[in-house]
Amino acid sequence: MQMPKRALGISRLLQLGFASVLATMAVVGAAQAADLSSKKVILVTCGPANPWCKVFNERIVAGLEGAGVKVSVLESDLDPVQEVQQINQAISQKPDLLMIEPADDKSLIASIKKAKAAGVPVLYMDSPADASIMDDIALQVIADNAALGRFAAQNLIDGLRERGLKSGNVIVITGTAGSQMVQDRQKGFEEVMATAPEYKILDVQDSNWDPVQSGKIAQQLFAKYASQGGVDAVRADADYMAIPIIEAAKQAGMKVGVKNDGLVVTGTNCTAEGIQAIRAGDMYGTATEDAWTQGIVTAETAIAFLKGETVPKTVIVPEYRVHGPTLEKYAELCSKS
Structure with missing residues (x-):
């Protein structure tokens, strides 16, 4: 059975070398921008005071907005209490997708279950979701930690x-x-x-x-x-x-x-x-686990989900060792973060 075009794009993206990531995303996202103009996403994430988070958030927002999605961002300095409050606030707004960068996984369990009960799909980012909420999230995009x-x-x-x-x-x-x-x-x-x-x-x-x-x-x-x-x-x-x-x-x-x-x-x-x-x-x-790549793959996965296409429950972004023998291979991409 043939998978939908964008789902295939995600699979292919994870197989491509990092040098191909940017061009792949730009072409696919721009080509289908108008299709998602009615969709709303709320991103609950870490704030720009964290250098990695700044680039990660920028890539996600740029990818989603480039595809026509309306995006709201709620940020904290990795404060679990504030993040729970922000998630509850986001749930009340009934977005088409709630994307969460967790500050502390255990502290979010009740909020994730609340989102599921409210019919708000959750995309968990970067860190694997706790086993107790795997049935409550829609999907997750994580690093190979x-x-x-x-x-x-x-x-x-x-x-x-x-x-x-x-x-x-x-x-x-x-x-x-x-x-x-x-x-x-x-x-x-x-x-x-x-x-x-x-x-x-x-x-x-x-x-x-x-x-x-x-x-x-x-x-x-x-x-x-x-x-x-x-x-x-x-x-x-x-x-x-x-x-x-x-x-x-x-x-x-x-x-x-x-x-x-x-x-x-x-x-x-x-x-x-x-x-x-x-x-x-x-x-x-x-x-690796550079913010640029992680953000782009997360955005692309969210776009596929919003289009109703087949997306794996868990998308794992492949990671690579960077040291003397491999330094020049990954230096350009790492330097984007």
């Missing part, structure tokens, strides 16, 4: 081995610990780190995706473990968190980068600043 964690572990292991270290201490500074995506990343990270038991995970701290807080936490952990062998490597859940961690290390008088026999740092959610830091030797590597 376990893969992102595995890539981060491989970056740190390779960097530590390039330094010639037979043992080493690792710290992790995550996004919001209550979100499933953060948990999945950490699980993938620990699975691969377990293959190199000579490198010990000393501490895992939640920064709530805040770059300023990430730097402060790093500063505290560097001081805490200075008398216990020090910190040799750091995993940050996003490039924009990794950069202040690197600055905190330098301010603490630590060497940074493999070439300097210093701190090994890896990010995720790649950005232009992260690519620059890898080229400078300050950061060993990162991974």
Whole structure:
């Protein structure tokens, strides 16, 4: 049985290299813009104070509005209480689709069930929905978060081995610990780190995706473990968190980068600043889940749903490791975020 054209477009989009994403979306979206002029979407999401969220939201809004959809945006600084209030507000407006970037998955369960009872379809974004609400959401577009964690572990292991270290201490500074995506990343990270038991995970701290807080936490952990062998490597859940961690290390008088026999740092959610830091030797590597691609695939999936076409319940955006051998392959796309 042949799938509808746009549903095929999503499947094909996930198979294409990242270089093809932009052109594919622009052509398909523009060609069918007038068809969705009566549709209304409410986007409940994180705010522009978060660098990743800013680009992610812009791509979603541009894609939907380019297809003729009316879009309203409700933003918060990843505040679960405020987000619940915004979702309840959105439900009362009866949109054709409610798109949610979760601050804390567990805190949203009751609101998602309320949306289902009100007949408001929900597109869950970025983080996998809690198992208890999988029957209540219409669909979800998520990153391959376990893969992102595995890539981060491989970056740190390779960097530590390039330094010639037979043992080493690792710290992790995550996004919001209550979100499933953060948990999945950490699980993938620990699975691969377990293959190199000579490198010990000393501490895992939640920064709530805040770059300023990430730097402060790093500063505290560097001081805490200075008398216990020090910190040799750091995993940050996003490039924009990794950069202040690197600055905190330098301010603490630590060497940074493999070439300097210093701190090994890896990010995720790649950005232009992260690519620059890898080229400078300050950061060993990162991974995709760039806001540009994630936003575009999310918008395209929402458009397919609004047109009544066949869309998978779960769309997983493939992710890729970014480090020395693959840096130039993904640098241009990462630099859009």
